[in-house]
């Protein structure tokens with residue numbers, strides 16, 4: 001069985017997903033690349049030998065020769081396109097965020113619940129990263145006892161123009177929110193957010209989030225989108241009988257001239273290359289098997305990340321500790 005995939009969006013992530021679908025996944029075929037820019041869509045389609053090129057996402061989703069939809073268009077379009085795919089009962093892998101708006105996430109949840117089966121997976125690829133997998137295993141297998149605290153660091157080399165501390169919470173930190181919920185198996189219940197007071201001429205400042213969970217853990221997240229030295233995602237999970245550190249740069253170390261060095265990736269793609277590949281493979285396999293992948297992030301997980309992001313942004317603006325208020329979890333997403 002070969003699944004014909006439409007990739008919607010020919011930007012950084014769309015082109016990466018198109019490559020993975022075309023080159024790395026037996027059982028999947030890159031059917032169409034669609035982007036509002038025909039030039040961008042054609043460039044990626046030509047590079048990875050897609051059958052078709054399109055500029056109308058809704059039309060691409062409805063095509064008879066498309067079995068599954070991978071959404072990597074701008075964030076604000078994700079929910080609408082996911083709803084369009086659900087309308088024609090097609091499985092979706094939607095890049096994070098499902099939507100910056102929790103209300104729009106809820107619309108997806110309602111539509112999926114009405115269908116009575118899970119067709120939406122969210123691209124929280126860290127669930128497929130070996131570091132996070134091992135951290136979760138060390139906790140689940142009781143190697144470090146009960147989790148007490150978790151520290152998370154998320155650093156990009158340079159923020160795009162116009163990126164703010166607020167956007168660090170709504171665009172970058174959702175990966176952390178999902179990874180924390182996934183590893184700890186707990187909900188985030190409160191959030192406070194801080195920025196350094198220094199005046200660095202309008203550049204996006206780092207933000208520090210302090211959160212509490214439903215199991216009583218304390219969690220910190222530092223997002224620094226202007227870290228300058230490299231893409232660096234790492235952290236430490238502290239239990240009452242041990243602790244596990246994770247992440248870090250590439251595993252290769254260069255020793256010469258009385259010194260030792262390692263190198264950092266310039267952005268997230270090399271760091272999470274294997275995770276993206278495993279995630280997309282698991283997505284295709286789950287469609288072929290007819291069963292959602294057990295570790296995949298669901299529309300509910302997308303909603304939770306969106307609520308935490310929105311609440312975190314509010315906490316940064318107010319300087320107060322804010323409570324995370326979630327809707328009732330629908331039956332479709334309960335284990």
Ligand code: ISE
Pocket residue numbers: 156171172173175268
């Ligand atoms: C970006 O949108 C991503 O999704 C990356 O994974 C993340 O590391 C980066 O900070 C975000 O801005």
